[in-house]
Amino acid sequence: MWKKRKKGSYTVEAAMLMSILIPVFIGIIYLGFYLHDKALLEGAALETVLYAGLHNTDDKNDKGVELRAGELVKDRLLGTRKIKSSVSKGKGSVTVEYSGRFPVPGLVVSYFTGKELRINVKKEYSLKRPGDTIRKVKGLQRLLEKGKINAGEL
Structure with a gap:
């Protein structure tokens, strides 16, 4: 009974499977794009913070740090749009923030998250x-060498 299939049955089965598999594959690709952009923004923020930490001498470098952040x-970036970067210096610290929006196609994802994901x-x-x-x-080494402080006291 199973050996005699009609010629169109494989086409119908493939069409039914592809209507499920193609959106799943596209979702996986977009997830990869999102993770790439998030990782790139994490790395850029870390690099900008460290750059600002090394060049923290005066206010002229603040504009240079913001330019470098941009x-x-x-x-x-592969999909993220409307990127905003901000660099703020406080007393004894530097903070870098990136934010953007990642558009997502599809009906199911847009039902849960809207038409875009936010990256902060x-x-x-x-x-x-x-x-x-x-x-x-x-200074401690000099004091130790002079013998004014015993090594056991430290």
């Missing part, structure tokens, strides 16, 4: 002055 993501990335870095730490360590 250049790191320019023309590198925020990185904060506390500014350190390595020169001060080095001076303290060298």
Whole structure:
């Protein structure tokens, strides 16, 4: 009974399967694009924060840091639109924020999330002055060498 199939039965079965599989494959591809953009924004935020931490001497560099934040993501994102970046310096810390919108096609996803997903990335870095730490360590070494402090007291 199963050996004698009609010629069109494979076509009908394939059409029914493809109506499910093609949207799943497209969803997986868009998920990959979203994860790529999120990872790129995370890396750009981290790089911008570290750059700002190294170049924290004066207010002239604030514009340079903001320009660098924009250049790191320019023309590198696969689907994210309306990118906004902001760099803020506080007392002893630098904060970088990226935000954008990732459009998602399809009816099922848009029912749950709207027509786009939001990407928000925020990185904060506390500014350190390595020169001060080095001076303290060298001062302790000098005191140890002079014998004013016993090694057991530390």
